[in-house]
Every structure is written in structure tokens, then in C-alpha cells.
Amino acid sequence: MGVSIVPxxxxxxxxxxxxxxxxxxxxxxxxxxxxFFPGTTPVQPIEFSHTIHAGDYEIPCxxxxxxxxxxxxxxxPSVNKxxxxxxxxxTDSPLVREVARHYENAExxxxxxxxxxxxxxxxxxxxxxxxxxxxxxxxxPVETMDRVTRMAPNEMGQCLTCHRDMEVEHGIDCLTCxx
Amino acid sequence: MPNIDxxxxxxxxxxxxxxxxxxxxxxxxxxxxxxxxxxxxxxPEEFSPGIATWYNSVxxxxxxxxxxxxxxxxxRAKKIEGNPAHPVSQGRLCxxxxxGLQALYNPDRxxxxxVRAGRxxxxxxxxxxxxxxxxxxxxxxxxxxxxxxxxxxxxxTGGVRGxxxxxxxxxxxxxxxxxxxxxxxxHPATLYAANERFFGESELPYYDIENSRYVLSFGADFIGxxxxxxxxxxxxxxxxxxxDGIRARFVQIEPRMSLTGAAADEWIAANPGTEGILxxxxxxxxxxxxxxxGADLDAWRAALDGYAAESVAEQTGVAADTVARxxxxxxxxxxxxxxxxxxxxxxxNGVDALVAVNALNHLVGNxxxxxxxxxxxxxxxxxxxxxxxxxxxxxxLAEDARAGRIEMLxxxxxxxxxxxxxxxxxxxxxxxxxxxxxxxxxxDETTAQADLVLPSHTxxxxxxxxxPSPGVGFRVGAVSQPVVEPLYDTRATGDxxxxxxxxxxxxxxxxxxxxxxxxxxSWREVWSSGTPDPAIPDFDTFWTSVVRAGVxxxxxxxxxxxxxxxxxxxxxxxxGAPEFAGAEGEFPYALHPYLSNGLHDGRGANLPWMQExxxxxxxxxxxSWIELNPVTAEELGLSEGDVVAIESPAGSIEAPVxxxxxxxxxxxxxxxxxxxxxxxxxxxxxxxxxxxxxxAQTEPGTGALAWAATRVRLVPTGGRVDLVKxxxxxxxxxxxxxxxxxxxxxxxxxxxxxxxxxxxxxxVGIDVPAVGAEAAMANTxxxxxxxTVVNT
Ligand code: SF4
Numbered sequence: 020m021g022v023s024i025v026p027x028x029x030x031x032x033x034x035x036x037x038x039x040x041x042x043x044x045x046x047x048x049x050x051x052x053x054x055f056f057p058g059t060t061p062v063q064p065i066e067f068s069h070t071i072h073a074g075d076y077e078i079p080c081x082x083x084x085x086x087x088x089x090x091x092x093x094x095x096p097s098v099n100k101x102x103x104x105x106x107x108x109x110t111d112s113p114l115v116r117e118v119a120r121h122y123e124n125a126e127x128x129x130x131x132x133x134x135x136x137x138x139x140x141x142x143x144x145x146x147x148x149x150x151x152x153x154x155x156x157x158x159x160p161v162e163t164m165d166r167v168t169r170m171a172p173n174e175m176g177q178c179l180t181c182h183r184d185m186e187v188e189h190g191i192d193c194l195t196c197x198x
Numbered sequence: 199m200p201n202i203d204x205x206x207x208x209x210x211x212x213x214x215x216x217x218x219x220x221x222x223x224x225x226x227x228x229x230x231x232x233x234x235x236x237x238x239x240x241x242p243e244e245f246s247p248g249i250a251t252w253y254n255s256v257x258x259x260x261x262x263x264x265x266x267x268x269x270x271x272x273x274r275a276k277k278i279e280g281n282p283a284h285p286v287s288q289g290r291l292c293x294x295x296x297x298g299l300q301a302l303y304n305p306d307r308x309x310x311x312x313v314r315a316g317r318x319x320x321x322x323x324x325x326x327x328x329x330x331x332x333x334x335x336x337x338x339x340x341x342x343x344x345x346x347x348x349x350x351x352x353x354x355t356g357g358v359r360g361x362x363x364x365x366x367x368x369x370x371x372x373x374x375x376x377x378x379x380x381x382x383x384x385h386p387a388t389l390y391a392a393n394e395r396f397f398g399e400s401e402l403p404y405y406d407i408e409n410s411r412y413v414l415s416f417g418a419d420f421i422g423x424x425x426x427x428x429x430x431x432x433x434x435x436x437x438x439x440x441x442d443g444i445r446a447r448f449v450q451i452e453p454r455m456s457l458t459g460a461a462a463d464e465w466i467a468a469n470p471g472t473e474g475i476l477x478x479x480x481x482x483x484x485x486x487x488x489x490x491x492g493a494d495l496d497a498w499r500a501a502l503d504g505y506a507a508e509s510v511a512e513q514t515g516v517a518a519d520t521v522a523r524x525x526x527x528x529x530x531x532x533x534x535x536x537x538x539x540x541x542x543x544x545x546x547n548g549v550d551a552l553v554a555v556n557a558l559n560h561l562v563g564n565x566x567x568x569x570x571x572x573x574x575x576x577x578x579x580x581x582x583x584x585x586x587x588x589x590x591x592x593x594x595l596a597e598d599a600r601a602g603r604i605e606m607l608x609x610x611x612x613x614x615x616x617x618x619x620x621x622x623x624x625x626x627x628x629x630x631x632x633x634x635x636x637x638x639x640x641x642d643e644t645t646a647q648a649d650l651v652l653p654s655h656t657x658x659x660x661x662x663x664x665x666p667s668p669g670v671g672f673r674v675g676a677v678s679q680p681v682v683e684p685l686y687d688t689r690a691t692g693d694x695x696x697x698x699x700x701x702x703x704x705x706x707x708x709x710x711x712x713x714x715x716x717x718x719x720s721w722r723e724v725w726s727s728g729t730p731d732p733a734i735p736d737f738d739t740f741w742t743s744v745v746r747a748g749v750x751x752x753x754x755x756x757x758x759x760x761x762x763x764x765x766x767x768x769x770x771x772x773x774g775a776p777e778f779a780g781a782e783g784e785f786p787y788a789l790h791p792y793l794s795n796g797l798h799d800g801r802g803a804n805l806p807w808m809q810e811x812x813x814x815x816x817x818x819x820x821x822s823w824i825e826l827n828p829v830t831a832e833e834l835g836l837s838e839g840d841v842v843a844i845e846s847p848a849g850s851i852e853a854p855v856x857x858x859x860x861x862x863x864x865x866x867x868x869x870x871x872x873x874x875x876x877x878x879x880x881x882x883x884x885x886x887x888x889x890x891x892x893x894a895q896t897e898p899g900t901g902a903l904a905w906a907a908t909r910v911r912l913v914p915t916g917g918r919v920d921l922v923k924x925x926x927x928x929x930x931x932x933x934x935x936x937x938x939x940x941x942x943x944x945x946x947x948x949x950x951x952x953x954x955x956x957x958x959x960x961x962v963g964i965d966v967p968a969v970g971a972e973a974a975m976a977n978t979x980x981x982x983x984x985x986t987v988v989n990t
């Protein structure tokens with residue numbers, strides 16, 4: 020037995036503990052963030068519930084997101100549209116009152132985007148609606164969500180799989196989406 | 199549980215904390231950045247998010263008045279295209295027109311009213327409110343008006359046409375002032391005067407390049423900047439390629455090859471200022487050869503007596519047999535078209551020279567015929583008398599200012615401090631005007647001198663209308679509508695004037711609440727002047743359709759009418775030798791300033807796209823330069839990049855040399871547009887302004903600035919710079935890019951023949967087989983745009 024490693028271990032032990040505790044902290048921080056502040060389920064400025072509107076009352080998606088039928092962007096309803104019903108419906112709800120306040124002050128509501136594609140992807144809602152796709156195919160069962168969460172990855176594989184399965188003309192050409 | 203001392207415990211807590219923080223941030227960094235979806239509280243009816251809305255309007259970047267269609271998304275202007283229904287631009291647009299967006303979104307726009315805080319020209323301004331500024335200004339104006347001193351107000355604007363011009367007239371007449379002036383560096387005053395003398399009308403005719411078979415141009419850079427470049431470019435393209443198998447011939451005469459000259463079959467350099475003499479030499483030959491048989495033949499013979507080929511050759515430097523050849527081919531080819539402009543009209547003999555060019559059209563019978571010169575009907579609306587001020591009128595204004603006769607100068611979107619020669623002393627005269635108010639959009643050199651700045655909208659935010667001049671041979675009117683909401687706290691010029699009138703208590707004379715209402719009111723008259731259309735039962739329908747289409751008017755031109763000049767006119771024909779400022783011995787070179795491709799007269803210098811646009815012929819980007827023929831450069835021992843002082847009797851500037859083969863020896867060419875001291879971050883401190891060294895030389899009849907009539911000398915400074923150029927070398931280096939074919943025989947089918955006449959004075963003849971009619975471009979129908987939504 021030449022050189023003993025015991026002294027070295029003695030020095031390393033506290034360093035190991037520090038690194039170990041730090042690593043555990045890292046994991047805790049990482050998952051705590053993901054659990055309590057999920058990027059895929061942002062907290063909206065007004066807690067609008069799709070469960071009530073699309074679920075319980077079965078209002079069709081395109082009733083509010085009208086533009087999806089004719090425009091590349093689906094659009095979110097104008098405050099005006101909300102007030103179309105809420106001028107008489109549930110006027111005493113605090114959330115509805117908040118909407119009414121925006122309407123009276125002509126102040127737009129800064130909703131947070133849940134589903135987003137990179138700017139280099141051209142995704143026209145109108146063509147997909149025209150092709151008879153259900154909104155849920157990409158957006159998930161929104162009618163069951165109080166807070167909308169991003170279900171599908173909305174990544175290129177998803178687009179290509181679907182375009183292949185449905186035998187979309189030029190569906191897998193680069194320029195179909197990247198233009 | 200191991201024993202942990204306090205120190206270790208704190209260390210471990212610290213480690214855990216740092217780890218947790220790092221983990222949190224790591225997770226955060228992997229998230230999608232938060233983006234908002236912000237819907238309108240109440241959306242405008244006419245658009246959907248994600249779908250473009252197009253508005254038709256009118257380009258105001260130069261005075262051609264092209265029709266534009268602007269693509270907007272969610273209330274923002276994204277792209278400007280030509281309005282296909284507008285007969286001037288027919289769906290096309292020039293580079294300057296494209297960059298109108300950069301005027302709209304320019305970061306150096308004046309964003310609200312300003313009052314001067316420091317000394318004049320020091321650019322120290324305090325923000326002000328419209329309410330207070332207008333109230334005070336109106337008060338001042340009303341006091342002057344009631345005291346009978348309204349004549350002390352001068353209103354100086356850029357080239358304004360249509361009902362805005364009428365409104366300004368009305369306003370100034372109520373003030374009791376005759377000092378309403380439009381100043382535009384590029385205004386072809388001498389052409390108006392020449393037309394008045396020869397045709398009896400001070401109007402611009404329609405030059406039917408499209409249907410001509412022979413275009414003989416004296417100095418007119420008609421696809422660059424002259425009059426209506428987009429329209430000319432279209433017509434030129436069709437005359438060269440698209441018509442029943444015959445390609446029109448085109449000869450350009452100018453001392454420095456312009457963009458237009460580069461497209462010519464034959465480019466001829468005559469001594470600067472002698473183009474009119476050359477025209478008369480050609481006229482003489484036509485008459486001698488029996489090409490003209492009018493009743494006044496003897497008068498013509500007498501008038502042209504002094505223009506025999508030899509003497510013309512001696513004065514112009516163009517060989518006698520070239521003169522004869524040009525004359526014979528021009529007389530033979532019908533219909534032909536002679537046009538004159540640019541530097542030809544901006545010499546001391548400019549009007550005489552342009553009359554000589556008009557005379558050529560008459561001698562070969564090309565006036566009032568398709569493919570020749572066609573008279574325009576009077577403008578559909580707007581004032582008839584021109585308020586365009588030449589140099590001498592501006593000098594009068596300066597004189598009035600010095601004599602204390604101008605109490606207030608209101609200046610609107612024109613920049614005489616930059617665009618007048620320093621020798622004119624206009625900038626100094628401003629110091630004698632007690633109050634200067636600017637209604638300009640940008641802080642240019644003139645606005646920098648203002649005491650009060652009431653910034654106007656850009657044209658993309660304003661209501662307006664236009665009756666283009668030159669017209670297209672038939673009546674055309676166009677409405678310009680806002681395509682976006684105003685970006686800043688600015689107002690439309692018309693609205694400012696109406697507001698002032700109202701505050702002065704002139705409501706009865708100005709009963710319109712704003713420019714839009716004034717236009718509607720005025721257009722009722724336009725409506726009733728047209729042929730009744732059962733599909734348009736009332737004015738509102740008419741107005742909606744005009745605004746939607748962006749244009750209104752007739753669709754066909756009616757050439758015709760016999761034309762003969764008055765006897766006195768023929769007797770008076772003659773072009774004298776040009777007079778230059780600066781003796782030839784002391785100042786050996788003629789300075790040939792030209793409007794640069796993108797910067798125009800300097801107005802485009804604050805647009806980054808235009809600053810980045812390389813000069814089409816030399817390939818130089820950024821800054822200023824002078825162009826010298828290789829012979830001249832060699833004489834002076836100069837090569838590319840050598841900085842020289844350009845000294846004239848009026849001043850001196852410095853610029854680097856570019857050796858350019860397509861310019862006459864003995865001529866120094868220089869682009870106009872750079873050399874701004876103000877005008878925003880993109881414009882200022884780039885290059886120099888050749889207008890600074892121009893002598894205050896005028897064409898005597900019109901008082902217009904003869905900007906091609908200054909001589910200079912070149913003094914090497916010893917400095918050197920590298921010119922930034924695209925395209926590398928202008929020589930062929932054995933690549934056989936230029937192929938010369940005989941002008942008489944069509945080039946062999948197959949490889950297209952490309953000509954770039956880089957060899958000064960070379961006649962490059964090319965002929966391209968016909969490519970068939972351009973059916974899509976053939977017809978212009980008004981009211982045919984389906985995709986425009988009316989702005990309400
Ligand atoms: S020529 Fe160009 S700048 Fe002038 S009006 Fe037409 S598009 Fe505009």
C-alpha cells in the first residue's frame with residue numbers, strides 16, 4: 020500500500036456534498052418552475068373557461084374564432100364579440116365585469132398565445148378548416164380545459180404525418196409550409 | 199445524521215439555493231417566449247386579421263402622380279404597388295415610389311408640433327400642442343389680415359396640384375396675399391414656356407412614346423426622372439418589344455449617358471448646351487430635302503438659314519453626316535417623336551432649344567397624331583395658372599424678405615435651402631423674415647430654420663386628389679386616401695389650412711370641416727362634368743367608386759386637330775450659343791449635374807432603400823462622386839478615387855473621381871441628392887451637394903435656374919477614397935458581353951443580343967425579333983379593381 024486516498028476523500032467529502040445538494044436544488048427548481056408556471060398552460064389575463072363555453076354550452080369553435088374559416092390566422096374574438104352575449108348573459112360575474120370594463124374603456128385584452136408556430140412556418144387556418152379538420156386535432160380537447168394548455172407538440176413531424184396520411188397534394192414539399 | 203457545523207450548513211443551504219435558482223432559470227429558458235394575441239375592442243368592419251386589405255391612392259414621392267395600391271394588414275401599410283387601373287402607372291411603380299413606406303415609417307419624422315427654443319438653425323425645439331399653436335398662428339394671421347398686411351404672408355410649398363392647390367389659392371386670396379409659390383427643383387419651367395411659345399399653350403402635351411416608331415430625345419432622361427418616368431418606361435418598353443414586329447428606333451442626345459441613354463440604339467454626345475442647335479441642323483436638313491411642304495415653307499427656310507450642316511457640326515461637335523443621317527431617318531420613319539428636356543432645357547438657351555425640338559415634330563407632321571405629340575385636355579380640376587416658382591421668382595421672394603416685406607413665411611414640404619444654389623442667397627434671406635412656420639413632415643434644411651413646426655402627415659395618411667401633369671392624352675383625376683391611421687400627432691396640410699381658416703373666423707368662405715369633406719364637395723362638380731352613368735345614380739355612389747378605384751376619367755385619347763405655329767413663331771426660331779457662368783479659360787469643364795436614381799433632387803436621401811440603391815450606370819453606392827471621361831482623367835492625371843475640389847465661380851466642393859467612359863471629354867457629371875446637413879440620420883453628412891456650386895444662372899425668358907450652365911475647374915486635393923461599387927469592373931475583360939449587330943438586320947434568332955454602350959460615342963445598333971403583343975398590358979380600364987375596400 021503506497022499512497023492512501025483517505026486524506027483526499029476527506030477533502031472531497033464536503034465538496035461532494037455541496038455539489039450534491041446543489042444538484043438536488045437544480046432539479047427542484049427546474050420542476051417547480053415547470054409545475055407551477057407551465058409555459059404550455061399560461062395564466063390568461065382574464066380566466067376565460069373553454070369548459071363553460073365550448074363544453075357546457077357547446078358553442079361551436081368557429082362561432083367566436085370566425086376568422087379561421089377565411090383567414091390564415093384564426094384570430095381571437097374582439098371584446099365587442101364577447102359583449103354580444105355578455106351584455107345580457109352572466110352580467111354579475113366578476114370576470115364578465117372585467118370584460119365589460121375593457122369594452123367600456125375600448126381597451127383590448129392582452130391574451131397570451133398558447134399555440135404558436137415559428138415565424139418561418141406558414142400555417143393557414145382557412146385551408147385546414149376547409150379540408151374538414153377538427154380544431155381538436157391540433158388544439159386538443161379544448162372544450163374540457165378551464166385553462167387552455169398546449170397538447171400537441173405542433174412540430175414538423177406532426178404536420179408531415181398528417182399531410183402524408185391525408186395524401187395532401189404537395190403536402191410534403193418544403194415550400195408548402197416554408198415560404 | 200452526521201454532525202454539521204454552522205458553517206457547513208450555511209454552505210449547503212447556499213448551494214441548494216443556487217441550484218434551485220439555476221434550475222428555475224433553465225426551465226424558464228426552455229419555454230416559448232410569451233406572445234400576446236391582442237384583438238380589437240371593436241374591429242373595423244373591412245378587415246379580418248391575417249387578410250390583407252388593399253387601398254388605392256396616389257404616389258406623392260415625385261410630381262408624376264402615379265396611381266398606387268397599398269397592401270395593409272391589421273392597419274399597417276406593408277407594401278406599395280402600382281394601381282393597374284391608373285392610366286399613368288398601369289400597375290407599375292418606380293423605386294422611389296416603392297420606398298414611400300420608408301417615408302411613412304421613417305424614424306426621423308417630426309412627431310408633433312414644435313416651437314423653436316434656441317437660435318434659428320440650432321435645432322433646439324420644445325414640444326407644443328396643436329391647440330395652442332393653431333390658436334396663436336390663426337390669431338396672428340387674422341390680425342395681419344384685418345390690418346391689411348396679409349400680403350406679408352408668403353406660402354411656399356412643393357409641387358402641389360388638384361384641390362389642395364385650389365384650397366391654398368383660396369386661403370391666400372382671403373389673406374390678401376399673392377405670395378403663393380410652389381418650388382420644385384425638377385419643375386420643367388422651360389418646357390412649359392417652349393410649349394406656350396410654339397403650341398400656344400403653357401401645358402405639357404402627351405408624348406406618345408408607346409406608338410412611336412422613332413424617338414429622338416434631346417437630353418430627356420424620360421425613364422429616369424423626366425416628367426412621368428413610370429409611364430414613359432412602360433410606353434418605351436412596348437415601343438421596343440411588343441408591337442406588331444417593328445421595334446421603334448431610339449436615339450438619345452446628351453453629354454452624359456443617362457439611364458435612358460443606355461437604352462438607346464444610338465447615343466450621341468453634343469457639346470453641352472448645343473442640343474437645340476443640333477435640332478435646328480436636323481430641321482434644316484429635313485426642309486432642304488423636301489421633307490416639309492407646309493404653306494409657310496419659305497418662312498422656315500429663312501429661319502433655318504444659319505443652320506447648315508457644317509456650321510452646326512462645328513458648334514455641336516456632331517459630324518455633318520451624322521446630322522444628315524439623323525434627319526433623313528427621322529423624316530422617313532413615321533410616326534416619330536422628338537422630345538427635349540433635362541439638361542437641354544436647363545441652359546441659358548433652354549426655351550429656344552425646346553422650341554427647336556417642338557419644331558422638329560411639326561416639320562415631320564407628328565403633332566396631333568398617334569405616336570407623336572398629342573395635346574392634353576385641360577386638367578380635370580385644380581388651378582389653371584401655375585404658381586411654380588423658378589429661380590428668379592425665388593430671388594424676388596428673397597428680395598422681398600430682405601426689404602422687410604415678408605412678415606411670415608409658411609413653408610410646406612419643399613426644401614429651397616438645399617435645392618437652390620447657395621449663390622442665390624435664399625438661406626440668408628430667411629434671417630430677415632420675422633416668423634417662419636414649417637408644415638413639413640421632416641426636419642429638412644429649410645424646416646431647421648423654422649420658428650414653429652406644424653408637421654404634416656405623409657401622403658399615405660392624408661386625403662387628397664390629383665390631376666396628373668403631364669396627363670395621358672385624356673382626362674384623368676385620382677383620389678388619394680389615407681391607407682393607415684396617422685402614426686403620430688401630425689395633421690394633413692389641407693386640414694391645417696382649413697383649421698386656420700376656421701379659427702380666423704372665415705367659416706363662411708371655408709364651410710368644410712376637413713379636407714375629406716372639401717374633396718367630396720369639390721368632386722360633386724367633377725361628377726356632374728362627366729357623362730351620366732345609369733349605374734351611378736347619386737354622388738355618394740360615384741364617390742365610393744372613385745375612391746375605391748383610385749382613379750376617374752376617360753379611357754381613350756382623341757389625337758387630331760390640324761396644327762400650325764403662328765407666323766411670328768417660325769420667324770423667331772433660332773438657338774444661340776449657350777452662356778455659361780465661368781470663363782472657359784479659367785473654368786475649363788462644363789458641370790453636368792443630374793438627378794440621381796433614387797435620391798431624386800435630394801428628397802429620397804432619408805430613405806435607407808434609396809441610399810442603398812446603387813447608381814444604375816456606374817454601380818456606385820453611397821456618397822458623391824464626379825464622373826470624368828477617361829481622356830479627361832488622363833489629361834489631369836486622375837484615377838478612380840482621387841479626391842478633387844470642384845471649383846466654380848460660385849463655390850467649391852470636394853468629391854472623388856470616377857472614370858466613366860460614357861461621358862463627353864470636357865464634361866464633369868455629378869449626381870444630385872447627397873450633401874444634406876439635416877433631414878435625418880440616413881441623409882445627413884453623406885457626400886456633397888452639387889447645387890451648392892451652381893451659379894445663379896437663369897434661362898432669361900422664364901427665370902428658371904439654368905442648372906446645366908456652370909463651368910468648373912478641378913483641383914486635386916491629394917486625398918484618396920475607395921468608392922463603394924457593385925458589379926466590379928465596367929470593362930468586358932474578354933467576356934464578350936457586348937455584341938454589336940448591324941442596326942438594319944435583325945440579330946440572329948437564338949442568343950439574345952445585349953448591348954451596353956460603354957464605349958463613349960459608339961453607335962450600338964441592335965434589333966430584337968418581335969416577341970408578340972403584350973396582351974395583358976394592352977388595355978387600361980378604369981374602375982376595374984375588385985379587391986379594394988373603401989376607407990370610411
Ligand atoms: S414616378 Fe415614382 S415617385 Fe414619381 S409618382 Fe410615379 S411611382 Fe411615385
